[in-house]
Amino acid sequence: MTLPRVTLCYAQTLDGRTATASGSSQWISGPESLRFSHGLRASHDAIMVGVGTVLADDPRLTVRLAEGRDPLRVVADSRLRTPPDAAVLRDGAGAGTILAHTGRAPADLRAALEATGATLLDLPDAPGGGVALAALLMALDARGVRSLMVEGGARLITAMLRMRLATHMAVTLAPKILGAGTDAVGDLGIARLGDAYSLADVDITPYGADLVIAGRVVYP
Numbered sequence: 014m015t016l017p018r019v020t021l022c023y024a025q026t027l028d029g030r031t032a033t034a035s036g037s038s039q040w041i042s043g044p045e046s047l048r049f050s051h052g053l054r055a056s057h058d059a060i061m062v063g064v065g066t067v068l069a070d071d072p073r074l075t076v077r078l079a080e081g082r083d084p085l086r087v088v089a090d091s092r093l094r095t096p097p098d099a100a101v102l103r104d105g106a107g108a109g110t111i112l113a114h115t116g117r118a119p120a121d122l123r124a125a126l127e128a129t130g131a132t133l134l135d136l137p138d139a140p141g142g143g144v145a146l147a148a149l150l151m152a153l154d155a156r157g158v159r160s161l162m163v164e165g166g167a168r169l170i171t172a173m174l175r176m177r178l179a180t181h182m183a184v185t186l187a188p189k190i191l192g193a194g195t196d197a198v199g200d201l202g203i204a205r206l207g208d209a210y211s212l213a214d215v216d217i218t219p220y221g222a223d224l225v226i227a228g229r230v231v232y233p
C-alpha cells in the first residue's frame with residue numbers, strides 16, 4: 014500500500030489557537046507567511062480541508078500569492094455539507110475538486126454538487142465518524158496524488174495525527190495571543206511526555222513577524 018506524503022499546514026497563535034472563539038481565522042498569519050503557504054500549495058499535487066473549514070471560511074484553496082499551478086482540491090465531507098456555491102467549487106475550477114463523502118447524502122444533493130463539476134468520492138466511514146482517511150489517501154494515490162497538503166481545520170488535523178497519516182508539518186507561529194479559541198490540535202491520547210509526537214529535520218524560517226516551523230513527523 015502506498016500513501017501520499019501528507020503535510021499538515023496551519024497558522025497558530027503563541028497560545029496554540031487556530032481561530033477565535035467565534036471561529037474566525039483570517040488572518041492569524043501575516044502576508045509574508047501567507048505567501049509561503051501559497052508557494053507550498055503550488056508544490057503539492059492536492060490540498061485538503063475539512064468541511065468545517067469550508068463552512069467557516071469559504072476558502073478557494075487556489076494559488077494566488079505565489080507562482081505555480083493550482084493543486085487538486087479535496088474536501089473531507091462525509092455528509093456532503095459543502096454548499097453548491099462554495100468558492101472551492103466555484104473558483105479555479107480548472108484545478109478540480111473532490112468531495113470525499115460516505116454515500117448517505119440524498120440523490121438530489123449529489124446531483125447539485127456534481128453539476129458544479131465536482132467529483133464525488135464515495136468512501137467508508139471512519140470508526141469515530143467522518144470519512145475513513147486511510148481509504149481516502151489510497152484513493153488519492155490511485156489518482157496520481159503523491160503529495161497532499163492538509164490546511165485544516167483542527168478536527169481534520171487531529172484525525173490525521175491520531176491516525177498517524179501525517180508525514181510532515183509546516184506550522185506558522187504568529188506572535189499573537191487569543192486566549193479562548195480553537196486549539197490547533199485536539200486530544201491525541203498522549204499521557205506521557207515520552208509518547209509525544211515530534212518533528213525531525215526541523216527547519217525554522219522567519220517570514221515577516223511569523224516563524225514557520227517545518228519538519229518530518231516522528232511517531233514514537
Ligand SMILES: NC(=O)c1ccc[n+]([C@@H]2O[C@H](COP(=O)([O-])OP(=O)(O)OC[C@H]3O[C@@H](n4cnc5c(N)ncnc54)[C@H](OP(=O)(O)O)[C@@H]3O)[C@@H](O)[C@H]2O)c1
Nearest residue numbers: 023024036038063065066091143144165166167168169172
Ligand atoms: N489557522 C489556520 O491555519 C486554520 C486553517 C483552517 C481552518 N481554520 C479554522 O478552523 C475552524 C474549522 O475547523 P474544524 O475543526 O471545525 O473543521 P475541519 O477540521 O475543517 O472540518 C471538520 C469536519 O470535517 C469532516 N470530516 C470528514 N471526515 C473527517 C475525518 N476523518 N476526521 C475529521 N473530520 C472529518 C467532519 O464533518 P462531517 O462529519 O460532516 O463529515 C468534521 O466535522 C474554522 O474556524 C477555521 O477558520 C484555521
